[in-house]
Amino acid sequence: MLFTGTKSYVATPDLMTAVNAAIALKRPLLVKGEPGTGKTVLAREVAASLGRPLIEWHVKSTTKAQHGLYEYDAVARLRDGQLGDERVRDIRNYISRGKLWEVFAAEETCVLLIDEIDKADIEFPNDLLLELDRMEFHVYETRETVKAKNRPIVFITSNNEKELPDAFLRRCFFHYIRFPDKETMERIIDVHFPDIKKALVREALTVFYELREVPGLKKKPSTSELLDWLKLLMVEDLPPDALKAKDAKSLIPPLHGALLKNEQDVHLFERLAFLARRESRGD
Amino acid sequence: MFTDFFLKLRDAKVPVTLKEHLTLIEGLKAGVCDWSVESFYYLSRATLVKDEAHLDKFDRVFGEVFKGIESLSPEALLAAIPEEWLKKLTERFLTEEEKRQIQSLGGWEKLMETLRERLAEQKGRHQGGSKWIGTAGTSPFGAYGYNPEGIRIGQDQNRNNRAVKVWDKREFRNFDDKVELGTRNIKVALRKLRRFAREGAASELDLPDTIRSTAHNAGWLDVKMVPERHNAVKVLLFLDVGGSMDEHIKVCEELFSAVKSEFKHLEYFYFHNCPYEAMWKDNRRRWSEKTPTLQILRTYGPDYRAVFVGDATMSPYEIVQPGGSVEHFNEEAGQVWLQRVTEHFRRLIWLNPVEERRWNWTQSVKMIERLVGQRMFPLTLDGLDRGIRALSR
Ligand SMILES: Nc1ncnc2c1ncn2[C@@H]1O[C@H](COP(=O)(O)OP(=O)(O)OP(=O)(O)O)[C@@H](O)[C@H]1O
Ligand SMILES: [Mg+2]
Numbered sequence: 001m002l003f004t005g006t007k008s009y010v011a012t013p014d015l016m017t018a019v020n021a022a023i024a025l026k027r028p029l030l031v032k033g034e035p036g037t038g039k040t041v042l043a044r045e046v047a048a049s050l051g052r053p054l055i056e057w058h059v060k061s062t063t064k065a066q067h068g069l070y071e072y073d074a075v076a077r078l079r080d081g082q083l084g085d086e087r088v089r090d091i092r093n094y095i096s097r098g099k100l101w102e103v104f105a106a107e108e109t110c111v112l113l114i115d116e117i118d119k120a121d122i123e124f125p126n127d128l129l130l131e132l133d134r135m136e137f138h139v140y141e142t143r144e145t146v147k148a149k150n151r152p153i154v155f156i157t158s159n160n161e162k163e164l165p166d167a168f169l170r171r172c173f174f175h176y177i178r179f180p181d182k183e184t185m186e187r188i189i190d191v192h193f194p195d196i197k198k199a200l201v202r203e204a205l206t207v208f209y210e211l212r213e214v215p216g217l218k219k220k221p222s223t224s225e226l227l228d229w230l231k232l233l234m235v236e237d238l239p240p241d242a243l244k245a246k247d248a249k250s251l252i253p254p255l256h257g258a259l260l261k262n263e264q265d266v267h268l269f270e271r272l273a274f275l276a277r278r279e280s281r282g283d
Numbered sequence: 284m285f286t287d288f289f290l291k292l293r294d295a296k297v298p299v300t301l302k303e304h305l306t307l308i309e310g311l312k313a314g315v316c317d318w319s320v321e322s323f324y325y326l327s328r329a330t331l332v333k334d335e336a337h338l339d340k341f342d343r344v345f346g347e348v349f350k351g352i353e354s355l356s357p358e359a360l361l362a363a364i365p366e367e368w369l370k371k372l373t374e375r376f377l378t379e380e381e382k383r384q385i386q387s388l389g390g391w392e393k394l395m396e397t398l399r400e401r402l403a404e405q406k407g408r409h410q411g412g413s414k415w416i417g418t419a420g421t422s423p424f425g426a427y428g429y430n431p432e433g434i435r436i437g438q439d440q441n442r443n444n445r446a447v448k449v450w451d452k453r454e455f456r457n458f459d460d461k462v463e464l465g466t467r468n469i470k471v472a473l474r475k476l477r478r479f480a481r482e483g484a485a486s487e488l489d490l491p492d493t494i495r496s497t498a499h500n501a502g503w504l505d506v507k508m509v510p511e512r513h514n515a516v517k518v519l520l521f522l523d524v525g526g527s528m529d530e531h532i533k534v535c536e537e538l539f540s541a542v543k544s545e546f547k548h549l550e551y552f553y554f555h556n557c558p559y560e561a562m563w564k565d566n567r568r569r570w571s572e573k574t575p576t577l578q579i580l581r582t583y584g585p586d587y588r589a590v591f592v593g594d595a596t597m598s599p600y601e602i603v604q605p606g607g608s609v610e611h612f613n614e615e616a617g618q619v620w621l622q623r624v625t626e627h628f629r630r631l632i633w634l635n636p637v638e639e640r641r642w643n644w645t646q647s648v649k650m651i652e653r654l655v656g657q658r659m660f661p662l663t664l665d666g667l668d669r670g671i672r673a674l675s676r
Contacts, residue, residue: 017316017325024313025306032335078504169333170302176335 001050009038009045010180010187018175019046028114028132028154030169033177035159036222043113043155052153053106056113057099063120065127068100069137069146091141100131104148112152118161125168133171180223182209192227196234203243204230211259221259229258288348292331295340299331306330320349336664519583519628520551521558523593531636531662535592548587552579556597557617557651558624559608576620580627588674589628592662594637595651602650621654631655632670636662 003019005011011019019042022029031039047054057068073094080088087093103110117125131137135148156172158164180188182205189201204226212220221229260266285308292299307330316322324345332341492507499505520539522532539549552562552574561573600607602617625631633651635642639661642648652659658673660666 013321014325014328017322018329021310021315021326021329024315025309027306029329030333075504075506082503166298166333170300172333173306173329174333175329176338 003046003049006045006049008191009041010184010191011042011045012180012184015042015175015177018173022155022173023050023153025173026151026153028156028172030156030158030164030172030174031177032158032160032174034179034220034222036224037177037179038223039157039177040113040115043111043115043157046153046155047111050111050153052109052111054111054113055099055103055106055152056115058115059117059120059124061119061121063124065124065131066098068098068114068128069131070098070101070139071096072141095139095141100137101146103152104135104146106152107149109150110152112154114154114156116159117156117164118158122162122165126165129168129171179212185223185226188223189227189230193230193234196230197240199240200233200238200243201230203240204233207243208259217260217265218262219265225259225261232258288327288344291344291348292341295344297332297337297340297344303331324349516546517548517583517587518546518550519579519587519589520549521562521589521591521593521624522551522553523556523591524553531594532592535634535636535662539590550583554593555608555610556593557601557608558591558620559611559613559617560615560620576624580623585627585629587628589624589631590670590674591631591633591655593633593635595633595635595648595659596637596645597647599646599650602647602654618650618654621651625655630674630676631658632673633659634662634666634670635659639663639666 002016003011003023004016018029021027023046031042033039043056044054046052072091073096077088077091077094097105099112103112132154135151136145138145185205186201189196208221208226208229211217285304289299289304307327310316310326310330311323316326327345328338328341332338487509489507489509492509493505496505496507497503518539520536522536524532536551539551552564554562558576560577561575562579563573565572598607598609601609602621605614605616606612607616633655635648637645637648642652642659648659658670660670660673
């Protein structure tokens with residue numbers, strides 16, 4: 001079955017090809033892109049559209065590869081030993097399964113999301129190479145080998161905080177989600193708010209894309225911010241014309257909070273000339 | 284053509300390996316792409332490129348290699364497409380019965396041959412293609428559901444035109460790490476520096492504290508962990524000011540200051556064109572408050588990593604002649620001082636905002652490059668990357 005996007009997710013043809021390659025060859029797909037470009041939801045959408053269970057592994061700076069396999073709680077066992085607990089005799093009582101084990105043990109093909117892999121230590125991806133390649137690992141404590149019953153479909157996202165090792169990259173497909181162009185963005189808006197007024201979208205997108213062009217913004221608003229903002233505009237039932245304000249000050253209230261999230265950016269925006277440009281264009 | 288593509292990518296410094304090349308062929312065999320050039324482009328991109336910095340190079344090479352495909356003869360086209368791919372393509376649309384039919388026709392070889400003839404015919408006719416479409420049941424290819432779109436790689440004007448645009452648009456130009464540092468890629472640069480500063484933090488067992496608190500617990504185990512010691516990278520920046528490079532210097536200064544908290548120590552000094560017997564910390568008071576270079580060398584040990592930033596563009600006299608400086612009388616030549624500094628700081632690089640390809644045009648750049656032991660890098664993401672790597676060694 002081919003992935004072609006879903007009712008709630010717009011996939012461009014290049015993304016579809018990358019996803020389908022990853023599914024067909026059962027190799028991980030590494031997804032990068034600006035924040036809010038739909039990296040994380042992609043795995044959810046693919047899982048939903050293929051009708052596969054999704055297992056999410058969110059990586060933090062302290063996450064180790066081993067956590068994904070299993071953890072052996074030696075300290076608890078020591079404690080139990082001191083307390084004379086019977087449980088202590090069976091080492092399996094102190095082994096807890098990680099996400100990868102869960103995926104490997106599943107009876108059907110799962111979708112595994114390893115979200116924000118770059119948050120972890122630089123050794124993390126290397127430590128997972130073998131496991132992702134062969135889809136198996138060894139549990140030293142019990143001397144058993146855990147093998148995937150079904151090779152999972154693996155999505156890995158990165159925000160580029162760290163570079164990933166070459167050996168790791170060679171095993172993945174790669175897709176960089178480009179910031180959506182206007183046309184794609186309109187489709188994204190459409191799947192989220194099918195009833196939104198077209199005129200409002202038009203005005204909002206003009207403001208949005210010009211805002212993104214503002215040099216020196218600390219944080220460019222992204223898709224998720226645009227969606228939040230549109231929701232606000234809809235709730236407040238602002239007329240599209242409100243976005244055609246002639247001066248930055250009066251445009252700030254409908255923008256603030258949802259699109260520009262820090263004070264500095266708001267100030268910068270106030271000083272902006274782009275509205276002057278809009279004015280001189282005469283729309 | 285595939286091999287050619289592969290080699291050209293390598294020439295263009297897209298780091299593709301055989302493994303990826305094989306994955307691509309595997310992908311084709313598995314029928315991942317729908318036999319249009321566009322979809323082949325997407326598949327090969329997802330397979331061969333692993334970093335957005337290389338996407339633009341990839342686009343250029345793709346455009347170059349597959350540009351001529353429209354004018355290729357069907358034979359060349361067929362030769363270019365791995366036979367395996369065609370087989371798979373046919374298989375995908377074949378029923379068991381049809382497969383048997385093929386056998387009776389003379390097997391795959393026969394099929395390929397017929398296919399070749401058909402392609403030649405198709406090319407001969409202006410309205411090529413009609414023989415494929417709507418001939419289901421009469422032509423083996425029609426019957427077997429040979430996707431005419433697929434065979435027409437590069438021949439269907441419409442499709443191709445649309446596809447060509449994708450890579451010719453060069454949408455990833457900005458991601459190329461050869462462009463100079465600016466506001467756009469400064470974030471990436473920052474991350475690179477942070478990584479340089481940190482390089483792994485984890486937790487480890489705090490044995491003394493564990494023993495202490497276990498004892499305190501009357502013998503019940505109480506494990507204590509501590510974060511691993513933070514990386515102790517110390518950096519000394521030497522910035523060339525007062526010239527055409529001020530804008531770049533500023534970028535660089537901001538860059539390092541932004542990650543200041545990540546380094547154990549970060550200090551900077553200014554110089555002009557070439558380091559001499561003194562440098563300064565405050566540009567407004569550069570004439571009144573100087574720090575002797577020897578003092579800098581005494582204060583900051585060889586465990587500091589030295590980063591010079593400057594265009595190294597000056598008259599050679601400023602490097603080799605005592606008294607060669609344009610601003611003051613220097614007793615000893617610039618190169619003597621630079622040598623002292625490079626001898627002191629084992630880990631040292633020189634970042635140059637001037638485009639790398641222009642370095643050869645200026646004698647002084649070559650001289651400085653030699654003086655710093657060839658550790659001069661352009662002030663681009665890629666250069667920063669290489670520089671940091673040199674510093675980490
Ligand atoms: N192509 C798309 N189709 C539909 N919705 C999208 C699309 N891209 C982004 N969105 C919406 O934008 C929001 C952000 O998506 P998501 O959290 O996946 O981004 P992300 O790339 O993972 O961001 P971050 O880097 O911050 O983790 C979601 O609410 C999602 O619904
Ligand atoms: Mg995310």
